[in-house]
Structure formats: C-alpha cells, structure tokens
Amino acid sequence: MVKSEAIVPVMIIVSEEDKPLLTELFLFYHDTGKGAVLDIPGNTGSIISNLKKVDRIDILYDEDNIDPYRAKVGDLTGIDIPFYYIISLENLEKMVDLIDGLNLFIANPVDIRKDGRTYLLPSGSVTLDGAKVVSYLLYNIDGESDSEKIDRNHKFIKSLLEKMADSRGYLSTDEVSDFTRDMAVTNMDRKSFENFLSYLSDLDMDRLQYNKVLGVKRFVDNKELLFPHYDERLLKELVNQIEDYLVNIQSLSDQGVAFSVEILNGTDINGLASRTSQILKSFGYKIAGLGNATRTDGQEVEKTVILDRKGNPDAAKGLAALLKCERWHSEADESLDDTIDITLILGKDFDGRYVK
Template sequence: MKGFRVDRSIVFLLAILTILIGAVAILVFSMKVDPLKDSLANDKLLKVLIVLEDGGIPVSSNIVAYYPGSKRAAMFDIPGETGLIIRSLGRVDRIDSLYAERGIEDFRREIETLTGISVPFRISMTVDGFSRMTDLLGGLEVFIPTPVDLTEGDARVLLPSGGVTLDGDKLRTYISYSDPLDQEGERAARKQRAILAFFRALSDQSSLVFSKSVFPVVRSCVDANVPDSSLSLLLKELSQIDAERLVPQRVTGSLRNVDGKDMLFPFYDGQLLKDIVKQTLGGLASDGSAAQERVYSLEILNGTRSQGLAKNTSELYQSFGYDVIRVGNAEESELDKTVIIDRIGNATVASSIAQVIQCDNMQTASVDASNPEDYGTEAIVDFTIILGRDFNGRYVR
C-alpha cells in the first residue's frame, strides 16, 4: 500500500487562507462600534424609547430625545390608544395591540414610522420593576398640585399635595389612578413626571446605583436592547437631563370608536406629529434656539367669521408644547392677514411659533407687566396670535 502524500503547495495555500480569514475576523471585530458610544462621542441626539408595561401591555410609552452638549431634552408621549394602519397586523388597530401581539421591537419600529425618526435604543420596565427601582432609589420626588382623595372600585387613592417623595407602592398608585376631573393629557403627564423623577433620582444616587454590587439589581428590573456596559452608560446619560428645561409633549388627534375600541387618530394623517418632532429636535440641536427654555404662553384670537377656528388652532399649538391660556374672538372679525404679536421681545421663539402655521407677519408690542390691570390678558401672555382670512386652519396661505 502506497503512502498518502499531501502536496506541500496545497498546505501552504491553506495556511495562507487561514491567516487571511483570521485577519479579516480581527479587522471586522476591531471596526465594530458600539452605536451608543458612537452617538455620544459625536455629540449627536440620543433617542430612546422608554416603556412602562403591565401585563404585557404598555401603560406609558415615551420617546426621549437628549442632546448631551446642552443637557436639553424633549419627551414625546405616544398613547397606547393611538390608532393607525398597522401593516404587520393587516388592520387598523391601536398601537398597543401591536406591542401585545408582536413585542417591543415591532412596536418600536412602528413608532419610528409614526414619528418619522429613527429611535435606535429602547428601555422597558414593568410597573412592578419600576416600583422596585423606586424603593431602591429611596423614593421618587414629584410635585402634586392638589391633594388626591378618590375611590377606584374597592380601593381608595390618597396622595398629599406639594413636593412629596413617593415610595414604590405610592408611585404605582400615582401613575395608575384615573381622576374624572383630570384635564386632557394629565394622566399621561403624571407618567412623564414619574420618569423624569426617576432620572433625577438616578443622578442623585449615582454612586450607589452604578456600583458593581447594586447595578445587577438595577439590570434585573430593566430590559434594553444594549449590553450591560452600554445600559449603564445610557442610564448615566439620561440622568443628566435638565428636566427644568424639558417640555413634555404628546400625540393629539381625534378620538373615534372602531370595532368597539377607542382610538386616537393623529391630526392631519399623522403629518402634524412628524412636523412637531422635526421642529422640536431641530431646536434641541440648535445653539441659538430658546424654544425649549420654558413653556411659553399664548392667546389665540379669531379674526374671521369661521366658527371654532381659534379653538382648533389652540389644540394645534398645545401639540407643540405651548400653553394656550386664552382663546377668543378678535375685535375685528374680518382681518385679512394673520399676525403674531411678540410681547416679550424674543425673536427666536417668535420665529418658532410662526413656523408652526407658516406665518411671516410678526409684530413686537411690549407691555408693562407691572400694571396688568391696564392691559388685561396682554400682560400675562408671551405671544398673541390673531387669525386672519389667509389662514386655512393649518397654514397661512
């Protein structure tokens, strides 16, 4: 039997091929970049979907967009009852149905389509997990304007007023109770305030929370689409948000009942929401923008004979995070051109307000706030919008 001889050239080629494969593997591994670290290194907007869920259903969903360079952030509430055509389910349904049936990743991708932006990172917690985190942090501090004393079923809800620190059980009550006297959006706002309080507590307790002995407990309460090392970095960044300059915003629309389900269909087929998000994120990244410094107050007056024009426009501006404190009729009911009156002398904010309805007719009219009785509402609003016949309900023509 003859011995089997291997051609040395083949062995040599195999060796070279093995070395090449190893080199390529090392190169690919070395080029692999953590998207979170890349985002922070380049001072880009950090966009995170934060979900609180209970029983597999989202009870609060918010996009937090954070600009590390200025510590400024925006927060967009996405109601679970938001109605839309969900192509992956092949039907019109509430967006929380997608979460229940397909999970958080499909839910996140649908929210990206709804808002028109990419949201690469997500964090979710169950209500139980959020409650445990609250106790771990020594409670969350929130401001409750008036005391709460009401009955829900067999349970009585009692919450004191003022700046109070809520433990895990009280926090659970705070984010879950429903008051029939709540103004529109107040229940969602409570959950947003709880999340912001969570970030503040993370900052205050950072030496404890991010220690090697305690962080594993934190990790057990949080689900995220980043590894543990990146989750720690992500939470540290979010804890730096300047909550005093953050204006929470929410999806607005028309409420309709479809197939026995209440659904909130965003105004203008969702384009308004995309406009809101685009303008807000542009303001975060702009060094000269003051649009997010505080909540600005508006009065909106109808200078036409179209019924309900000022009221509908007030809902439009509330969607953008402005505080509309007065809606009424202008002295002149046949105004040709829409005008925006800047009463605080802030051209940057005036421009942002004008952009909402594409109005280029602006005036400045300062008032003496020390004599409010001389000027009525004018002394307590920042901007007055008087709608003219050139306004079609969405834009100035």
C-alpha cells in the first residue's frame, strides 16, 4: 500500500508485438508537485505462482487480461496499482505525431543497420517525430549496458509526460480525447484521463526522480533473469524511499544531491564492499571507490562506522538511517579524494544489509 492515498501510481507500458518493451511505474503526489518513475524490467525473475516455477515476470503479460501482470508488479513493489496505460509502438508513433514530437537530447548520432532495419538519429537537443521516437526506443548499441538502456527509457518517459502535460488542452477536447484513449489499452475513463493530464501539468518535471531495479543476473531454464537483491525486500524499501520523497515538501533529493560514498571492508567476508555498493546504488548513491579498511593487529573491524568527510552531517545521518547504523561522526581528511562525501567502514556487525 502507498503511504498516502494521494500518491497515485500508474503503470505505463509500451508494447511491441504483444510484449512489454518497457514498463514504467509512475508515481506522483499532487500536494508537492513531485513525481518518480521506476523501471520494471520484463526479465525480472520471480516465482510465478500459477505456473509453479521461477520465470520472467513478463510471461504473465496479456493485453486482454493485464491483471496478472499488474498484480505481479504490485507484489514486487509492495503497492497497489490502480491505473494502467498501455500503448503499442505503432500507436505510440501516431500519438507522438499528434502532439508534435518529443524533445530529447541525444549525445551521439545513431547510424545503425541491423536485422533489416535502419536506425538514424541526429545528435544534440532534437525534436523527434513518431517514427524517430520508435527508433530511439528500439536501437541497440553493442556494449550498451542495461543501465544505459534504462536511462534512455527514462528520458523518453519524461519527454512523453512533459509533452502530454503541455498538450493537455488539445488532448482533452472531445474528438482528440476519445482518439487518444482508443489508441491505448487503459482502465482510465475520460474523466480519469483528464485528471491525469491535469496532474501532469502541475508536476515539477525538474524534480522527477528516476529509479531502477538492481539485482543479480542468473540463468534459469536457459533464460537470463534479473533477481532483485535480498529476495525483493530491497525493491520494496526503494519504493518506500520514493514515497517518502514524494510526500516530503523538502528533502536532500530535491537539491539534486547524489552523495559519493567510499566503502571499506573491515571484515574477512570477500566481496562485501562490492555487494554493499549495489545496495547503495539502488538508493541513488554514487560509489567513489571500494577497498579494505585499516586493521589493528590484523583483526577484523568489530563495529561499522560512517564518516562524514565534507562537513555535511545530514549526509552521514541519512546513510546511517538507511543501514541502521548508530555510529557516525564528522571526520574531515584533506588527504582524501575530494569527490568522497562519506566513508563507510564495514564491520563484523554488518549482515550485508543492516548493522545488527
């Protein structure tokens, strides 16, 4: 359940050949004008109860019966999802042309010919028509990471929401409203859709928060699945953090702060710092570096401690709250890399997620 009934979750799906090309969980809170998106990969691995096996969650996807897929996304995130809006690539192209294109920034020009298709996109700040937006979503660059692909999805969804908000008056007219809703599979009636557009027009897009699912990839039945960290508990914690961000008028996230953390392993557990970095990344922290902590007489560090390196105790307190760590203090060190905001020294009392 969401923390406030005023937080409205909407599942936005772009489909390709009756499968979700992207699924974005969009949450917004009208009172603060803040919103967030969470990318849900189709290859997220989970127990599929009706099949009695572990599989990709998008195996449940059926546009004629979206409820099983919607329920699974809700189960993963721990929230009820009252609304969904599904649009195929073909109809997305029409929709984008209807609202006069999407504004996007493309760092490098794209010129790819693959599988009988050609993807040509200019660089810079550009307005893409419907066909170009489809190319923007579909092209793949050799060596492109999942994170880079998700970032591209987020840029698309932000531009789409912005343009829908800007076109609110036009999209709300009798003829166009019926046409746009007919292009999609949605449980929003006309009044709900107009309210959705109204909320978008009040949203502060500059404070739109972007989130993604982090986990471990494993092959199951020859399928590469992404299993969220800590049996999906970390994903639910991330959603709780998103909700806190939405309902609080001011927060560190509003300032665009992404604190940089140095993680030092003071234990004999190999890879603990690396695994911890994945957790912190899922909560928006940058990782400045990984290493081993200094030991006394070769002994493991007993107690986890968090050090504020930049005279910003709130940053250390925030991380301490996330890890349930009671030991933190400010300790400036001019010899350190000036990009490090916080040093986290992991002790024997850290169980991989919390300090015990």
